[in-house]
Amino acid sequence: MHRRFQKVFGISVKKKQRDDKLKLLVGENQRLREENLKLTFEISRLKKDFGKLNDDKFSDYLSLMRERDARYTLYFENVALQLKVRELDGSSRGCSVDGACRDPAVLAIALDRCREQLSVTQTELKKMKDEYAESVPRRDHDALETKLSSLTMKLGALSAEYEAYQNVHKRVLAQKKCLEEELIEYKEKCSELERAGTPRPRWELCADFIGGGRERWWQLASGLTSRDMLRVLLKELGPAAESEHLEYFDGLGMDPVIPPYLRYEGRVRNLRLSRREVGVIINDIWLGKLRQPRDLAMQDYVTNYFEERYQQPSVRAEWAYNLCAGAEQMLDEPQVKLFWGVLHGHLSEDIYWGHRTQWYTLKEQLYKHSKDGETITIEDFEKVTRTTFPLKSEVDIKNLTDVVKKQLKLKINTVDINLDKLFHENEEGFDRVDMSRELYRQRQLAQDKYIREVIGTLGGRRTNSVSVDSLKRAFAIVDPAINHIRMERYIRWAFSATACDLGSVPPVPLRTLVARLAAGDIERIGPRYRGTRKNYK
Template sequence: MAGRRLWRRGKAVRDGEKREMSKSFPKFVSDIQASVDEKLKKLKKPESELLKTIQSYYDEVLEIYRDAYKKVIEKTVTYSNILSEIKSAYENAIEVRNERITQFIAQDRIFGITARKKDIDANIKSLEKERKTLKQEKLELSAKISALSKEIEKMKDEKFSEHLELMKERDARYNLYWENVELQQKLQELQSAGVSTAHDARADPVLLRIALDRCREQLSITQKDLKKMTDEYAETVPRREYDALQATLCDDARALQTMREQFSALQEKHKKILACKNSLEEELTETKERVSELERAGTPRPQWDVCGDFIGGGRARWRQLARGLSSREALLALLKELGPAATTQHLEHFDGLGTDPVIPPYLRYEGQVRNLRLSRREVSVIINDIWLGKIEHGRGMSMQDYVTKYFEDRYQQPSVRAEWAYNLCSGAEQMLDEPQVKLFWGILHGHLSEDIYLAYRTQWYTFRDNLYKQSRDGENINMDEFERATKATFPLKSEVDIKNIIDVVRKQLKMKIVNVTVNLDKLFQENDEGFDRCELARELFRQRQVAQDKYVREVLAELGGRRVGPIADHQLKRAFAIVDPAIDHVRMEYNIRWVFSQRDTTSTSTCPLPLRTVAMRLASGNIERMGARYRGTNRRTLYK
């Protein structure tokens, strides 16, 4: 316990010394303090409570502070005498303490353990009283130190003001000195001119001696003050220079922060350029492979002018049809002219199909129907109008029944209804190369699910809304933000698909290479033909169909391929769960109901279907992947 008290007392002493040293300004004191701290860190603190061990440790600490005290005496000129006296008094006290300790040890040996114990108890009581006294003194000294600190700060301010006054006084003395010199010069001029007498020119020797002694006293006082001020303000920096250095530091810090931000921006730009470079290299490799394949398997462009000899109107009409078309477009135009739809284009009337129940309701008519020769735009406008009405009407009616209702609501006469229905079907047959017309035609005849168009439409408007949310001004968005929004909307699309979407956007808006701003109003501008007429919508639909075909192929491969027998619902569920681990229960039940044509959700048993039928149903429905196929070690839900 005594060892712990000595340890705490030593620590308190060191802390007090550090606080006192931290308040001094000269540099040599800071250097001595740093040296003392380094030496104290090297000492190993005693872990034992034996007084002998603790005493040896504090002897080493005392030796360190003794050396530091010598350095302080050597460096301090003003207070060196009093410090030397303090040191000698402290050394004498230490010697007396050592002699007393020696005497106490000798007394312990003479009187034995009992006397020693009594002395120890008495010492403990006295030390306890002394501790309380010292604690009280410590509190008083702390209050006094705080008061003295305030007084020191106040004196520093006063000293600075006195220093300014001394500077002003010095300037005034300089002025007086020069005025005195001028007056002496004038006096010499007057003396040389003979104005004053010889007696006035002579000075009083006694007065001069008194003035000389007075000047010597003032000079000695001034030298002492100058030496004292030199010692005190040796490490002081002028306020003007400090403010200038502080301003320079702030400017340098701002410049450094700006350069760091620029460096970070350049790093991000460098990463994007590297990614773009890698993408371009991959695209270049693919393009080279395609070019080599085309060079190997390509054929020269055929002589399309010969086709004019086999169509109505001759070569003049063929040149008009094939002007500005590519080889593929020219081939499609030729097939339209030579196909069954070509014969109906030049007919004046259509023959009605009759009123047999097998005929679709909107085509049940007997007699001839006038050929209106609808243009491609008119057919697209009618199809878009049908879709808008069907969405408002809901899904309670099939597409055939709604088309019948659509024409009945608009045209009261059966002949007029038949004209528009037959002309719409004729125009749609000629426009099956258009994706939106082909989708409408398949849904109208029941070959495709209506959910394909609804999901496609929802995807389009979700994509548009997300892009407008990312736009800062509600109209424009840069290409980087467009790419991020596209990836967020379509997380399952590959980098190639994202790049194709960006290329289609540039092509649709006719953007230059240096232009990186996308105008959303122009990109999503719709007309009477519907949203799916723009190039971006066609690209999204194409990628959607490609992704669905790939998804269906993976499911069929998981089922076992062509040699597998009839497929039951639990087998199809298992294949969906393996290929698409992220699929949920609702989506799973929707896919199963579509494939097995279950309208009643309460039914729990279905008949197995051949693989060919399952493949056709999967290809004709709204079958989408919900997530990536592989998810590491995540748990998979199995459907049985």
């Protein structure tokens, strides 16, 4: 037990010794760490001090270098001043640096000279500053010039784009105006068609005049066209449809009321003239009338025309009656309708002569501006037409161009017009040409518009009667370019006063005046409002 206790006690002592030794080692280690840390701090401080010393040393080096440079600068400036003083002094004797150049008098003189030169230099510098105050350095000038060139190019591009858009805008406005004018023209055509259109006949009313009543009429007319129904009706009504009445005309007799060229008793053979034959005769009458005085009435000339060509009264009556019958069947033709109206005194003969003058004036101008005396471009055709007829609208010019293309059957890409083909006239005369018909149609529409403006100036339908002075005033307002001779001719036609004094002519009803103006050659001379228009020369 004692030995065991000793053994345990010995281990405890050793353990304690070992622990004490470890504590000493730990304390020593801690002390060494603290000392190492202090040494590290000391090394850092020394490094900082060394860096500061290096910086101070470099600063001292820089200071020494600057001082050396300054000394060199001062030395060379001193030498330069001494040389300048020597030059200003003008003495030929040598002047050493340590000799006369250090003389205060010489230095004072040199200083005065330097001040004078400095004053002159400052004056010149001020003068140059004043002169070049508004000048721009070349570098800035080149930069601004480059910028200006770039902006100029951009402006040119924008201007071209703006001009293109402006042209497009103008074309759109022109097309809009043309469409508006076409719309107005089509509205007028629709109104004219509504006014002149023939309503469909009520065929059921014919049953009251047919033997057998409605049942027989429907048996006869069932499934037939209007033309066939008309033939059935004529056949049922009596001998009017028999062949004998279709082969001959009944003479109108010798009554003075009957026109001289139709005075004949007996039957007249129906020659059944074709449309072309009627057109040829009418054109031949107009050509013959061209060589006669204008005051000769058309009825008298037609009478002389048939008397000169046919000696036998029966043959003369045949041609006269057949011409009238053919003309009555062709009243849908404007040219035949004009001839028929002039023949019966319903229309003025000047309408035909005015239309003829327009046709040949346009023909002359187109041949004058043609390239080779035969052809002209469509663009030049439109320009010449605008110049020849300055009152025509763009719609009228376009319609004329379309009629020319249709008449000559031009293709889409064709730009030349053959004038010989365009103005080719057959035996029926110039007024059978499509372009001539279009000119006549536009002339009539322009006359109707002109008359409507005159009537509107007179007060319209509210006016009951119109005097000569009122009509003169209306013409002067609507057509300021009209001259007194033409105005007097219009007024004499409107009031049917060919020879009497206009001051003694009584007022006429408005309806009568409108009918007379519509039947005459009433043409506008100039625009109602002044405007500018380019001419083609």
